[in-house]
Amino acid sequence: MKGENKYTRRNFVGTIGLATGGLYLLPLAVSCKSDASKKSISAGKNISKDFNADVDIQLKAVRSNTQIVSSGTSDTYSYKAFLNKGAKGTLQELEGRSLGPIIRVKKGDKVRIRFENEIPEKSIIHWHGLHVSHENDGHPEYVIGNGETYFYEFEVLNKAGTYWFHPHPHRTTGEQVYKGLAGLFIVEDEEEKALQLPTGDYDIPVVIQDRTFDENGQLVYLPNGKMDRMRGFLGNQILINGKIDKTLSLNKDGKYRLRLLNGSNSRAYKLAWNTGEPLTVFGVDGGLLERPKMLPYLLLGPAQRVDVWLDLTNKTENEEIKLVHMPIPLDKMMGGGMMDGGMMGGGMMGGGMMGNTNTNALPYDSQFDILNIKVGVSKKNESSLPESLPGASHLNLADAINKNAPRTFNFGMEDMMEWTINGRTYNGMEVADDEIVKLNTTEIWRINNGGNITATGQNDGGGMMGMHGNGGMMGNGGSMGNMMQMPHPIHIHQLQFNIVNRNIDNVDQNLWDVVKDGFVDEGWQDSVYLLPGMYMDLVMRFENFKGLFLYHCHNLEHEDMGMMRNFKIE
Ligand code: C2O
Ligand code: CU
Numbered sequence: 001m002k003g004e005n006k007y008t009r010r011n012f013v014g015t016i017g018l019a020t021g022g023l024y025l026l027p028l029a030v031s032c033k034s035d036a037s038k039k040s041i042s043a044g045k046n047i048s049k050d051f052n053a054d055v056d057i058q059l060k061a062v063r064s065n066t067q068i069v070s071s072g073t074s075d076t077y078s079y080k081a082f083l084n085k086g087a088k089g090t091l092q093e094l095e096g097r098s099l100g101p102i103i104r105v106k107k108g109d110k111v112r113i114r115f116e117n118e119i120p121e122k123s124i125i126h127w128h129g130l131h132v133s134h135e136n137d138g139h140p141e142y143v144i145g146n147g148e149t150y151f152y153e154f155e156v157l158n159k160a161g162t163y164w165f166h167p168h169p170h171r172t173t174g175e176q177v178y179k180g181l182a183g184l185f186i187v188e189d190e191e192e193k194a195l196q197l198p199t200g201d202y203d204i205p206v207v208i209q210d211r212t213f214d215e216n217g218q219l220v221y222l223p224n225g226k227m228d229r230m231r232g233f234l235g236n237q238i239l240i241n242g243k244i245d246k247t248l249s250l251n252k253d254g255k256y257r258l259r260l261l262n263g264s265n266s267r268a269y270k271l272a273w274n275t276g277e278p279l280t281v282f283g284v285d286g287g288l289l290e291r292p293k294m295l296p297y298l299l300l301g302p303a304q305r306v307d308v309w310l311d312l313t314n315k316t317e318n319e320e321i322k323l324v325h326m327p328i329p330l331d332k333m334m335g336g337g338m339m340d341g342g343m344m345g346g347g348m349m350g351g352g353m354m355g356n357t358n359t360n361a362l363p364y365d366s367q368f369d370i371l372n373i374k375v376g377v378s379k380k381n382e383s384s385l386p387e388s389l390p391g392a393s394h395l396n397l398a399d400a401i402n403k404n405a406p407r408t409f410n411f412g413m414e415d416m417m418e419w420t421i422n423g424r425t426y427n428g429m430e431v432a433d434d435e436i437v438k439l440n441t442t443e444i445w446r447i448n449n450g451g452n453i454t455a456t457g458q459n460d461g462g463g464m465m466g467m468h469g470n471g472g473m474m475g476n477g478g479s480m481g482n483m484m485q486m487p488h489p490i491h492i493h494q495l496q497f498n499i500v501n502r503n504i505d506n507v508d509q510n511l512w513d514v515v516k517d518g519f520v521d522e523g524w525q526d527s528v529y530l531l532p533g534m535y536m537d538l539v540m541r542f543e544n545f546k547g548l549f550l551y552h553c554h555n556l557e558h559e560d561m562g563m564m565r566n567f568k569i570e
């Protein structure tokens with residue numbers, strides 16, 4: 001049976017008795033509380049004089065040429081950074097790579113970023129996970145052209161954690177990220193500092209991305225055009241921190257904080273140590289958990305971050321350990337097979353139009369290496385993982401103004417070839433009535449991948465037709481949209497939320513069995529991985545800033561196709 005203790009098979013939100021679980025009963029504490037003078041914080045075409053920056057960075061998007069594989073160099077894009085003002089260590093370049101830099105700031109810092117666009121196309125930067133104003137959020141409508149500058153000015157309100165930044169122009173985010181534009185934005189604070197977690201050489205970024213190269217070493221993006229786009233890019237090589245060499249040399253007896261970011265365009269990973277040891281996760285998107293969590297494996301969807309504890313005390317010199325991707329039965333869904341059995345089975349969609357034959361993408365259903373760790377000579381650092389971490393605050397579901405009627409967003413396919421949210425696609429600053437929320441309210445949002453969810457929260461069960469390939473595709477209340485299902489990594493801008501519920505009623509049993517122990521649903525998150533048939537209830541609070549913010553699928557190709565909308569805080 002699926003439906004382990006922590007996952008529900010029934011909608012319970014409509015009839016919630018608040019005693020259902022312990023997760024969301026704690027009082028709301030600091031998520032992003034600050035009495036900073038938001039009024040003085042601006043952004044746009046000018047610097048504001050009354051913004052007293054603690055950190056001032058010039059960040060240029062430039063064309064670059066990078067040797068990633070041995071067969072040649074590739075045209076890439078890079079962010080080149082210069083520190084005008086700020087503490088030593090604010091910027092960390094990743095030498096010889098298109099990825100980066102790493103920006104390190106403190107909670108409470110006033111940060112100015114002068115983004116200069118020197119690539120031959122429009123761009124804008126989004127600070128993924130940061131609680132900033134509309135003008136600072138990198139909305140696609142604020143793209144700037146080659147030669148232009150956009151000034152970001154914001155106070156860091158988030159707590160310590162691993163955030164990141166990347167371009168956000170509509171229709172070209174996927175390609176710009178693919179070419180190298182992305183970096184980590186690490187926030188530190190006093191609360192975290194007091195824990196004496198590993199720092200310096202023991203605090204290691206691990207950005208995981210997949211790429212495909214041609215025989216001359218050039219990056220290849222979406223060789224099959226529209227069909228690759230429908231599925232999302234899947235590469236045939238793994239890069240770690242922008243390099244093909246996946247080896248990290250670490251010290252025996254060292255204790256490490258690995259900051260994992262899945263920076264891939266569309267690929268998810270099922271990560272496990274090849275030693276069979278559990279993964280110890282102690283932080284997620286929005287910071288530290290309440291306590292470390294041990295998992296046999298971890299499912300990391302696009303845009304998600306986790307902190308993994310690695311203790312090399314009991315290792316021997318020259319030992320090698322690996323983080324590997326474990327097989328997930330998703331290829332069929334990603335390939336022509338997802339259409340089997342329906343009316344499209346042998347027709348236009350069935351013959352591998354969605355397939356990956358031209359790119360030889362790494363199959364989901366295979367094992368491959370992600371990271372190799374070489375254990376070197378002994379060098380101890382004094383650090384240990386506390387059993388209790390400062391991540392205990394949660395939003396209170398009882399405070400949600402719509403706790404009996406979640407605001408529902410269906411992620412799926414409307415027409416045959418369009419990924420949509422509630423049947424709509426991105427349209428500039430457009431916002432619909434059901435996308436408007438009120439400042440200083442807490443809400444529950446139900447994000448649903450497939451099947452039609454009614455206002456009362458009843459799933460019509462029509463969601464899995466594509467996967468099961470049963471007959472009667474239009475028969476039980478489903479639309480054409482339900483015919484084609486894929487995972488959708490969903491991201492909400494501007495805030496960090498808590499997961500209330502992950503419903504698996506309509507998740508394929510075989511798929512669920514393989515991934516069910518890999519989710520971290522605790523803590524503060526901004527991105528979640530929605531399997532086909534799954535819905536999740538998220539509790540979130542709208543604070544500090546009014547305006548338009550995005551929510552979207554973080555499969556970047558889906559996002560570029562328009563699986564992205566605004567919500568408005570007013
Ligand atoms: Cu990382 Cu709107 O995205
Ligand atoms: Cu974001």
Ligand code: CU
Pocket residue numbers: 419487488489553554555558559563
């Ligand atoms: Cu998607």
